[in-house]
Amino acid sequence: MREMFITVEGIDGSGKSTQARILKDNIEKTGLKVLLTREPGGSSIGGIIRKALLTKKMDSLTEFLLFASDRNEHIESIILPSIHNGTVVISDRFTDSSLAYQGYGRGVEIKFINSVHNTITKGLSPDISFLIDISPQISIERMKVMQLDRIEQEGMEFLKRVRKGYLEIARKESRFVVIDGLKSVDSIANQMFATYLARRKQWIKEKS
Ligand code: ADP
Ligand code: TYD
Numbered sequence: 599m600r601e602m603f604i605t606v607e608g609i610d611g612s613g614k615s616t617q618a619r620i621l622k623d624n625i626e627k628t629g630l631k632v633l634l635t636r637e638p639g640g641s642s643i644g645g646i647i648r649k650a651l652l653t654k655k656m657d658s659l660t661e662f663l664l665f666a667s668d669r670n671e672h673i674e675s676i677i678l679p680s681i682h683n684g685t686v687v688i689s690d691r692f693t694d695s696s697l698a699y700q701g702y703g704r705g706v707e708i709k710f711i712n713s714v715h716n717t718i719t720k721g722l723s724p725d726i727s728f729l730i731d732i733s734p735q736i737s738i739e740r741m742k743v744m745q746l747d748r749i750e751q752e753g754m755e756f757l758k759r760v761r762k763g764y765l766e767i768a769r770k771e772s773r774f775v776v777i778d779g780l781k782s783v784d785s786i787a788n789q790m791f792a793t794y795l796a797r798r799k800q801w802i803k804e805k806s
Pocket of ligand 1: 609613740786
């Protein structure tokens with residue numbers, strides 16, 4: 599039996615990386631092996647693609663195809679081997695990031711994005727997707743102290759479209775749990791771990 603695949607999504611500065619790390623620690627304490635990975639850049643070729651994506655100006659379709667290449671390599675070389683080897687995988691961003699950023703944010707055709715994802719995921723879909731929701735205002739506020747990459751520099755209107763996209767995707771998909779990202783780090787971490795435990799119970803029941 600394969601292990602669970604969990605994704606953490608949200609606009610920049612929502613607290614994904616902070617929460618993904620805590621969730622990893624909490625799941626490890628239950629005795630399971632956990633791999634924390636991320637997109638873009640989770641695989642070795644992905645590191646090279648990540649650098650191009652975050653520094654070079656490019657057409658929106660090129661941007662999506664590079665994220666998709668990074669994702670394909672990530673799925674093939676990291677995610678699938680790990681979950682089939684008994685390791686829970688938590689990915690900081692996955693397919694929903696491309697739907698929200700390249701689809702809703704940049705206007706790349708959603709049907710095309712879905713079709714590419716259908717091919718590269720080979721039926722793999724996250725068992726739980728956490729959407730940590732914050733407003734674009736909070737995102738910009740939190741990122742003021744950080745060095746911003748090319749996509750993070752897009753600004754308010756872009757982030758509004760991306761957030762709206764995320765919320766629409768989350769409404770349609772039962773794997774999603776939307777979390778209020780304004781709550782404290784501890785309270786979000788507790789909510790995510792409790793959700794994981796409840797969904798895991800259900801997941802084990804369905805698999806057996
Ligand atoms: P992301 O990976 O989504 O970009 P990070 O986890 O790197 O987000 O967090 C972005 C910034 O927001 C960091 O400075 C972090 O300390 C802060 N932060 C994270 N979670 C919270 C929270 N719940 N409340 C307030 N600030 C937070
Ligand atoms: P990352 O460095 O992981 O930023 P963060 O810490 O905010 O998650 O991601 C870099 C940027 O790449 C981020 O602004 C979101 C963007 N991105 C897309 O536009 N599409 C995608 O498919 C992915 C995975 C990321």
